[in-house]
Amino acid sequence: MAGAQHCRTGGWRVVSWVIGRRSAWVVIVLWLAIGGAASPMAFRLADAQKNDASAFLPAEAESTRLLAAQRHFPGADAVPAVVVLTRPAGLTPADRSAATAIGGALAPFAAGPVLGPVVAPDGHSLILTVPLAQLDDAARFTDNVREMRRIAARIAPAGTETAITGPAGLVADAFQMFRTIESRLLLVTAGIVAVILLVVYRSPLLWLVPLVSVGIADQTAAGIVSLLARHGVLTVNGQSSGILRVLVFGAGTDYALLLIARYREELTRHRDPRRAMREAMRHAGPAVLASAGTVVIGMLCLLFGVLASDRGLGPVGAIGISTALVTMTTLLPAAMVLCGRRLFWPLIPRFGEHPPVTDTARRGPAARAAHDNALAAPTAPGHEDLTEFDLAEEPGRWVRIGAAIDRRPRTVWVGTSLVLGGLIVGLLTMNTSLRQDEGFRHRVESVRGIELISADFPPGVSAPTYVIAAGRVAPQVAAVIRATPGVAGVAEAGRAGDRVQFVVVLGDRPDSPASFDAVRELRSRVHRVPGAGALVGGNTAVNLDVRHAAVRDRQVIIPLVLAVVLVVLMFLLRAIVAPLMLMATVVLSYLAALGASAVAYRWIFGFPGADPSLPLLAFIFLVALGVDYNIFLMTRVREEAARIGPRPGVLHALAVTGGVITSAGVVLAATFSALIIFPLVQLAEIGFVVAFGVLLDTLVVRSILVPALTLDIGRRIWWPSRLARPDDTAGGTPPAISPSAPASPPRPRTPRHPV
Structure with a gap:
């Protein structure tokens, strides 16, 4: 009867069906099929990533508008790969001829003419710029850069050093890092969870059920995200991809621990494992649902951000948490009840066993009085086979x-x-001014290339800045650019209709505070040229706009999350x-x-x-x-x-x-x-x-x-x-009696079962 009462609502009918004698097998087979179908897409999640900063710019950012304007210039929207060749003792004529050969060998990869070689004033190094077409296939783009590096190293004369850097080199190195570490991350995460579950449960069998369940949840979530990313529904980068895996494993295992703990507690109160699972879901299920809902709502608040990386991470995290929740409240209970009590071996919970609750004896007369009243209270419906140990000492x-x-x-x-x-x-x-080239913990070729270039050229050569303005005022704009502090050089790079594009080399390292100041000053000056309609973009400008957007998102999303979570807690409590x-x-x-x-x-x-973006992401999580x-x-x-x-x-x-x-x-x-x-x-x-x-x-x-x-x-x-x-009697519990008052006679106590 109690079981029927719990199943009157739709939710409890689902719970009863999930743990049914036959339907539990259906649930397990269904999840195995879902996990198997999702795995191929999950393993291709890295191929759907976009790791260049420009992919996450807000639409109204000046860098975004410059990228749109660049599409009218032949090859101007390409990603520059900067090839540097250096000889410490000074370049020889043979080295310069080899550089020309390198440019010819790399021409098939270029979306436009290969620029250079340009020799440094001291004659120790030279650079070539290869414009690469932007590709939606990040793996193919990275493979192209890797092949270009192999070709350059093969042609370069002995005694010289080559490196391919620039925005293309940085993007390729970042993607390669994500691609090589992704499988290792999955193995490390699964191993950590397995070890902790073994320590917690001290059982050779029990840990397998939550681990397999969360593994299926991980593959399913990654497969869904990969499918949506490939169809352009959401944007995924290496950061959100890595966070997805640990979020599903961490949250899914948390839900499993809480449900299994309550299930084990209920097994000491109910003879039938299915009834114990229903009670566990009835007590722990709402809290698990509320906690998962809170995380999902918090993640979805990222949709109010202007950075595409924030807007992309929100749905990715929400999908991961939702998948973990559904898996752990369907697959896990079904598997647990089918295995029964023996799954906990050797620490099998027995009906009537002393459950791990609290110590009323140590808390004085008031607590003991409440304990006696609780034992004297009528048995609640659905708990007819509870024992005295519900409040044992x-x-x-x-x-x-x-x-x-x-x-x-x-x-x-x-x-x-x-x-x-x-x-x-x-x-x-706290310092939130990490440069793009400082984002690698190990030495990579793109960072080495920036170091080689900075030794003989203005550092901004590795990541040029672009200015697009009206062609009729080109001389005035060029003069303003040259007069701007922090600018090391400027050259006209082509015209399209009534617009002209300039390539600007900054004198400071890309993404440094000084280079950001130069971009701000450059924008301020060219915007004041009458009729220019000037736009300033490029790699440093992109990262500056990303930082501004990150601050804006932090100011908007943090108060929103606080308000939403507060409402959820008020509703729940x-x-x-x-x-x-x-x-x-x-x-x-x-x-x-x-x-x-x-x-x-x-x-x-x-x-x-x-x-x-760290303060905002840390806050959300x-x-x-x-x-x-x-x-x-x-x-x-x-x-x-x-x-x-x-x-x-x-x-x-x-x-x-x-x-x-x-x-x-x-x-x-x-x-x-x-x-x-x-x-x-x-x-x-x-x-x-x-x-x-x-x-x-x-x-x-x-x-x-x-x-x-x-x-x-x-x-x-x-x-x-x-x-x-003060006089509340919610839940049907009699008010606590004073120590001097006669206690109500306790209900008959069931004999204690041996462990």
């Missing part, structure tokens, strides 16, 4: 932690907040004070993690700076994922507060959720730390800040700060719900 680590916090909650939360505030001071060292408290702790945790990471980037990893763990804790606190009172409810909830939420946090942190193996600074930084932030949130904020605040605020934390009232 069992000491444990989280019971001791709760007791320590309970002694002086205000002192605990004030002290913890001060420590987190100290970490925030590290933000003073049916209160106002608790959600406001949770949001304050999550923001405090985010700022502390970002401050500590800034110090680590500079003094531990030696990174030259941080990517400008840490706030959305940090709220996850607070949802898991506070939904259980609310459930227990309605049953045994606010203070015992906090301590009980902390005791029963402490271990599993900590394990979930460790899993998520470990999976994101896999990004640190990437030889790209941007992904390594994201991996570290999210891993550190998740551990900080799990071990400090959720375990210490939130319980201390909840205990100190008391019933008022649930205002304006019924739980905030």
Whole structure:
């Protein structure tokens, strides 16, 4: 009867069907088929990536408008590959002849004439510029650059050094990094999850079910994203592709840990595994759904950004989380109930066994009175085979932690907040001016090429800046460009109709603060030329516009995410004070993690700076994922507060959720730390800040700060719900009796079953 009551709604009918004796097999076969069909597309996800900065520009950016204007110039929208050939003792006539031969050999790859060779004033090096056509196929573009490098190295005379750099070289090196590391990332992430599951469950069998389930979720999500990217529905780069894999593995494993923990608890209360799974889904399912929904909503808020990289990451992350949620609430329960209790061997949960709950004996007369009243209460429908051990007395680590916090909650939360505030001071060292050539953690040929060019040429030669203006004022525009501080040289590069294009060489290294200042000044001056309608673009201008867009997205999306998550928490917890408290702790945790990471980037990893998009991406992940763990804790606190009172409810909830939420946090942190193996600074930084932030949130904020605040605020934390009232009897639990009052006679107790 209880099972039928739970299945009246559509959601519970689905749950019952998923874990049915025959339909569970259908669910498993269906997911195996989906995973098998998605795998070929998942393995081709790297081929759908776009890793050049111009692919992510907002439509209204000046660099974007210049790229559109360049399409009217023959070959002007090509990506320049700059070939440098150098001899420390000075170039010989044979070297110059070889450079001409290199230009001829590379001509078949060019979308226009090969420019050069141009010899440096000191005669030690020369450069050629090969305009490469932009290709949607990133793998083919990278292979072309790699073949060009092989040809140049083969023709170059002995004693010389060659390198291919410029925007084309940087893009090719970045894509090659993603392509070579992607399979390793998948193996490392899966290995981390497998090891943690083995440690958590201490079972030779149980860990396989969540690992296989999350693996199928990963392949399915990657296949969906790859398909959408190939049809132009969304934009994917190496960063979002790498984040997708760790997000699915981390979040999916978290959901598995929480559901399996509640399922194991219910197996000690119900004889039938299917009934235990229904109860586990009934209690843990809403929290898992709410946490996944919060992350999805937070990710989708990125759609309000102007950077295509942000707008692309939002749907990619939402698809990953949604796929993990559906898989872990269908495939995982079906597999668990089919395997039954024996899956937990050798620690098989028995009906009537002492479940891992809280220690009422250590919390004084009020808690013991609530315990006795709970035992005396009528059995709730659907829990007819519960035993006395629902509120059994069992000491444990989280019971001791709760007791320590309970002694002086205000002192605990004030002290913890001060420590987190100290970490925030590290933000003073945050530097978000990472250059494109500084984004590689290992030596690559494009960066070496920039170094060789900078030794003998103006550094801006490796990434030219372009100016397009009206042809009738070309002399005035050229004069203004030459007079602009930071400009090392300018040349007219062709006309198309009534427009003229100039190639501008900056005197400072591309993407450096000085080069950005030069682009700003150049724009300011050419815009003032009457009737010029001038546009300034090129690689440095593109990255400057990307930085401006990143700041804009941060200012818009962060408040939006805070508002949306706050509304979700209010709806879920049916209160106002608790959600406001949770949001304050999550923001405090985010700022502390970002401050500590800034110090680590500079003094531990030696990174030259941080990517400008890091603060926003860290916020999205840490706030959305940090709220996850607070949802898991506070939904259980609310459930227990309605049953045994606010203070015992906090301590009980902390005791029963402490271990599993900590394990979930460790899993998520470990999976994101896999990004640190990437030889790209941007992904390594994201991996570290999210891993550190998740551990900080799990071990400090959720375990210490939130319980201390909840205990100190008391019933008022649930205002304006019924739980905030002193005489509340929500959930059918009788009010706590005083120690001197006679307790109601307890219901008959089932004999304890041996473990």
